[in-house]
Amino acid sequence: MENLTYRHKAKTRAPGDKPLALVGVVASGNLEVLVERVLPDTDCEVAIATTAKGFGDVWAAVVSDFVERRSPGGLRLSINDGGARPDTVALRLSQAVRSLEEGR
Amino acid sequence: MSDLTPGGTSESGRGGVSWYEASARQRVRLLLDAGSFTEFVGPEQRETSPHLQVFDLPEQFDDGMVVGAGTLGGGAVLVAAQEGRFMGGAFGEVHGAKLTGLLRAARDLTSTPVLILFDTGGVRLQEANAGELAIAEIMRAVVEARHAGVTVLGLVGGRSGCFGGGGLIAGCCSALAVSEQGRIGVSGPEVIETNRGVEEFDSKDRPLVWRTTGGKHRRLIGGADAFADDTVDAFRACALDLLRTTGPLTLDTLRNEQARLRERLDRFGACADARDVWAKRGVDDAGAVPGLPADDFIALAGRVAEPSHDAR
Amino acid sequence: MTLDEILQSLFPDGHDIARTDGLLSGSATMKGGAVAAVIGVEGRAPLGVDGALKLGGHVLDALERGGDAPVIVLVDSDSQRMSKRDELLGLNEFLAHLAKGLILADLRGRPTVGILYGHTAAGAFIATALATRVLVGLPGAEPEVMDLPSMARVTKLSVEVLTEKARSTPVFAPGLDNLARTGGVLETWDPSKPLADQLAAVLGRADTRDRRDALGKERGGRPKAADIAERVRELATRAG
Numbered sequence: 001m002e003n004l005t006y007r008h009k010a011k012t013r014a015p016g017d018k019p020l021a022l023v024g025v026v027a028s029g030n031l032e033v034l035v036e037r038v039l040p041d042t043d044c045e046v047a048i049a050t051t052a053k054g055f056g057d058v059w060a061a062v063v064s065d066f067v068e069r070r071s072p073g074g075l076r077l078s079i080n081d082g083g084a085r086p087d088t089v090a091l092r093l094s095q096a097v098r099s100l101e102e103g104r
Numbered sequence: 105m106s107d108l109t110p111g112g113t114s115e116s117g118r119g120g121v122s123w124y125e126a127s128a129r130q131r132v133r134l135l136l137d138a139g140s141f142t143e144f145v146g147p148e149q150r151e152t153s154p155h156l157q158v159f160d161l162p163e164q165f166d167d168g169m170v171v172g173a174g175t176l177g178g179g180a181v182l183v184a185a186q187e188g189r190f191m192g193g194a195f196g197e198v199h200g201a202k203l204t205g206l207l208r209a210a211r212d213l214t215s216t217p218v219l220i221l222f223d224t225g226g227v228r229l230q231e232a233n234a235g236e237l238a239i240a241e242i243m244r245a246v247v248e249a250r251h252a253g254v255t256v257l258g259l260v261g262g263r264s265g266c267f268g269g270g271g272l273i274a275g276c277c278s279a280l281a282v283s284e285q286g287r288i289g290v291s292g293p294e295v296i297e298t299n300r301g302v303e304e305f306d307s308k309d310r311p312l313v314w315r316t317t318g319g320k321h322r323r324l325i326g327g328a329d330a331f332a333d334d335t336v337d338a339f340r341a342c343a344l345d346l347l348r349t350t351g352p353l354t355l356d357t358l359r360n361e362q363a364r365l366r367e368r369l370d371r372f373g374a375c376a377d378a379r380d381v382w383a384k385r386g387v388d389d390a391g392a393v394p395g396l397p398a399d400d401f402i403a404l405a406g407r408v409a410e411p412s413h414d415a416r
Numbered sequence: 417m418t419l420d421e422i423l424q425s426l427f428p429d430g431h432d433i434a435r436t437d438g439l440l441s442g443s444a445t446m447k448g449g450a451v452a453a454v455i456g457v458e459g460r461a462p463l464g465v466d467g468a469l470k471l472g473g474h475v476l477d478a479l480e481r482g483g484d485a486p487v488i489v490l491v492d493s494d495s496q497r498m499s500k501r502d503e504l505l506g507l508n509e510f511l512a513h514l515a516k517g518l519i520l521a522d523l524r525g526r527p528t529v530g531i532l533y534g535h536t537a538a539g540a541f542i543a544t545a546l547a548t549r550v551l552v553g554l555p556g557a558e559p560e561v562m563d564l565p566s567m568a569r570v571t572k573l574s575v576e577v578l579t580e581k582a583r584s585t586p587v588f589a590p591g592l593d594n595l596a597r598t599g600g601v602l603e604t605w606d607p608s609k610p611l612a613d614q615l616a617a618v619l620g621r622a623d624t625r626d627r628r629d630a631l632g633k634e635r636g637g638r639p640k641a642a643d644i645a646e647r648v649r650e651l652a653t654r655a656g
Contacts, residue, residue: 001160022147025127026164027189034147034165051162078150080162144651145644154639155587159571171648173655182652197587201629201641205648209656212649216656227538229570232561232588233598234638236538237628240546240600241645243512244626247519266508272542275512290507290539291498298566305500316504327506355479358520361513362473368505369465378504416509 004048004056006063010073013041016100023095031081031089033096041074046093050081062086066093075100121336123261124285128170128185131221134336135259135343136174136183143172145202153196155231164190167198171206173216177344181217182206188223188264195269196228200238207245210254217255217347220277225292226268239269246276250353255279257346259339260286261332265317267292278350279416281342282319282328284398289317311394315378320393320401324382325372326364326410333398351414360415385409417554417607419458422490422533425611439467440490441474447612453478453526456490456544463540464497468510471544475517479524486527486619487518491545492534511543518547527619532557532592532601546600550618553592553604560590586637599632 014037024032039045046063066072070093077096081089121134132141145151147165156163168190173182184203186193203220210218227235246256258277260266265287266274274280274288282288291299293307293316306312315321322328330346332338351357372381382390386408396404423431423444431444433454438461443451455471457463475487496507522528530548535558545551545559553559567588568575582589586597595601605614629645632638 001157001162020148022129022165025187025189026162030189032147032164036148049162051160078165080164082162142655144648144655151640151644155585158581158585159573171652173652180656182656197638197641198644201644202648204629204641205645206652208645208649209652212653213656227561229562229567230588232567233595233600234587234632234641236542236546236561237595237598237600237632237638238641240542241626241628241641243515243542243547244519247516248523248626251520251523268539269542271508272512272515272539275509276516288506288508289503290496290511291503296498296500296503299498304498305503316500321504322506325506327509353516353520355476355520355524358472358476358513358517359480361509361516362469362476365465365469365506365510365513366473369469372505373466373501375504381504 002050002053004050004059006046006060008044008064008067009042010044010067011071013073014071014075014097014100018100018102021096021099023099024092026080026082028082029084029088031079031084031092033092034078035096035100036076037074037100038076039074043074044072045076046079047076048079048081050083052081052083058086062089066090070094070097072097122334123283123336123339124263124334126336128187128221128223131336132170132172132183132185135340136176136181137178140174141172141183142174143170145171151198153198153231155197155234159230161230167196168193169199169202171202176219176340181219182210183219183221185221186223186262188262191228193224193262193264194226194228195224195235195238196231197234197238199228200235200242204238204241204245207242207249207256210256211245211249211252214252214254217257218249219343220256220258220273222258222260222266222270222274223262223264224266224268224270225264226270236269239273242273243276246273247353250278253352255347255350257281257343259343260288260319261334261339262286279329279346280327281330281332281339281346282322283332283334284319285334286319287317288322288327293317315394321378323405324385324387324409326368331398331402331405338398357414357416364410364415417533419490419492419533422554422611426615428610428612437461437467439470441471444488446485447616450485452485453487454490455487457493457540458490460492460494460535462494462497463511463543464499464502465505465507465510468514468543472514472517475514475521479521479526484525486529487521489518489528489530489544489548491530491532491536493536493540493544495537496539511539515543515547522549522624529615529618532559534558537561549624551601552618553596553601554607555604557592558590559592559595563590594637597632597635597637599628599630599635599638602631
C-alpha cells in the first residue's frame with residue numbers, strides 16, 4: 001500500500017449542506033471516496049491509500065485538476081483505492097462533491 | 105452517526121433499481137422508508153480492519169458492513185447490509201462485530217425486528233479465525249434474539265450470494281426472501297470442484313450452478329420463504345410481508361424443522377439434479393423453471409412449495 | 417488421546433454412546449449422577465445433511481426429556497461435506513439446524529460444552545464446537561478455518577510467507593493456540609488429569625453470555641471485535 005496526501009487552496013467553498021458523504025466501493029479497479037466538510041472554506045485535502053505503488057505523479061495531476069474544476073473548499077476527501085484508473089478516480093471525486101448537494 | 109448517500113443514483117424512488125446491481129448503502133437507503141436510516145459506527149469513524157495491512161490489502165472505511173436503524177412501513181427496524189464487492193462481502197473481525205452488536209441490541213430490546221441484507225462468500229481468509237468466530241457469535245446472537253421474541257429476516261440477492269458461514273447464519277434467521285440471483289449454500293461450486301473434482305460439480309456449468317444454489321431452487325425446496333424479483337421494491341414487499349408472519353424460536357420450532365428437513369431428505373435425498381426435486385415437488389415442466397419470469401415463478405411456488413410454517 | 421481414552425476419562429461412571437458412520441450420539445453419567453447428552457463427530461468425518469440432522473435430532477430429544485444436565489459435543493471432524501448432493505438439499509439449513517439446537521439448549525439451561533480433540537474446519541466447526549457455550553481443546557487438536565496451502569492459493573502468497581506472517585498475528589493461521597488467542601477456545605485441558613474433573617470445573621464457572629470477543633481482546637488476538645460490537649449494541653439499543 002502507498003499513502004499519499006495532497007493539500008490545496010480552493011477558490012470557493014464547496015456547495016451543499018451535508019457534512020459528509022461516501023461514494024464507491026473498494027474493489028479491483030474501483031475506489032471509495034469519503035468526503036467530509038471539516039476544513040476552513042479555503043482549504044482542501046485529498047488523502048489516498050492505494051494498492052498501486054509509484055503513481056504519485058498521476059494522482060497529483062488528477063487531484064489538481066479536480067481542485068481546479070470543482071473548487072472543493074472546506075473538504076477533506078479520503079480515498080481507499082483498489083487500483084482504479086484515473087478517469088474512474090476523477091468520476092468518483094466529482095460524485096463525492098456532488099453528493100454533498102443532494103437532499104438529505 | 106451519519107447520513108451517507110451514495111452518489112450517482114436517482115432520487116426518483118426505488119422502483120426498478122436492481123438489488124443485484126445496487127451497493128449495500130443503496131439497498132439500505134432504498135429499502136427503508138425514505139430518509140429514515142441512521143448508521144452506527146459509520147465510515148467516517150474509520151473503523152477499518154486491523155488485519156488487512158498485514159497482507160498489503162486495501163481497507164474500506166466501513167469494512168464492508170453497514171449497520172443502523174430506520175423504519176420500514178412505519179415500524180422501527182434494525183438493519184445490516186454487506187457490501188458484496190468489497191472482498192466478496194466476506195466476514196472479518198470488524199465486519200462481523202457490527203452485526204453481532206446489532207443483534208445483541210435486538211435481543212435486549214426484544215421487539216425490534218432485524219433485517220440482514222446478505223451478500224457474502226463466507227469467512228474472510230486473511231482474518232479467518234476472527235471471521236469464523238464472528239459467524240459463530242452472530243449465529244448465537246440471532247438465536248438469542250429470536251428466543252427473546254425478535255424477528256430476524258434475511259434478504260439474499262447480491263452478487264456474492266450467501267455462502268460459507270453466511271449460509272449458516274441465513275439458516276438461523278426467522279425467514280428468508282431470495283431473488284433468482286440470490287444463491288445460498290455452504291461450499292461454493294468452485295470449492296467443491298477444487299476439493300472433489302469436476303465430475304462432482306462443474307463450476308463452469310452455469311445453468312447447473314444456478315439451479316443447484318439459486319433462489320428458485322431454494323424457494324421450491326423450502327430453503328427460503330419468499331421469492332423476490334430483482335428489485336428493491338420487490339424485496340421491500342417481501343420483507344413487509346414476512347414481518348407479519350414470523351414468530352419466536354422455541355423448541356417446537358426446531359422440532360418442526362427437524363420434521364421438515366427429515367421429510368426433505370426422505371423425499372429428495374436420492375435426486376441427482378434440482379429438476380428431479382422440482383418434478384417430485386409437483387412442477388409439471390421442471391425444465392422450464394429457470395426461464396420463468398418472477399411473477400409466474402411466484403405463482404408456481406405458491407402452488408407447490410411448502411406452506412409457510414413455524415419450522416425454521 | 418484416543419476417543420476411547422477420552423470417554424473413559426470424561427465419564428468413568430459409564431456411558432452408552434453409539435458410534436456409527438463417524439457420528440457419536442448417546443448419553444453419559446456425570447460426576448454427581450446427572451445424565452448428560454453427548455453428540456460428536458469422530459475419525460475426521462465430514463459433516464453432511466444426514467449427519468447434521470441425526471445429531472440435531474439427538475439434541476432436541478434431550479431437550480424434550482427436560483432437566484438441566486449438560487450437552488457435550490466431542491469433535492474430530494473434517495469440514496462440512498463438500499458435495500453437489502449436500503448443497504442441492506440445502507446443507508446450510510441442516511448445519512444451522514444443529515447449531516440452533518445447541519444454542520437453544522444452552523438458553524434453556526442445558527450448558528453446552530464443546531471438546532475439540534482432533535481436527536475440524538469451516539462449516540462443521542461452526543455447526544458443532546463453535547455453537548457451544550464453552551469450547552475447550554485437548555493437546556494436539558487442530559482446528560482450521562482453511563489450511564495454509566489453500567489459503568496460499570486464494571491470497572496468492574506462498575506458504576512460507578503465510579507461515580512467517582502467522583508468527584506476528586494469530587488471526588488467520590490454523591491451530592488451537594491461534595484460535596485460543598482470538599477467544600474461540602477457553603482453555604486446553606491436561607490429559608494426564610481426569611477429564612471428568614476438568615469438565616466439572618468448566619461447568620462450575622461457565623458464563624451464560626457469549627464472551628468470546630472479550631476473551632479475544634484480552635488475549636490480543638482480536639483487538640477490535642468486542643469494542644465494536646459493544647458500541648453498536650449501545651447505539652442500537654438507544655435508537656430502537
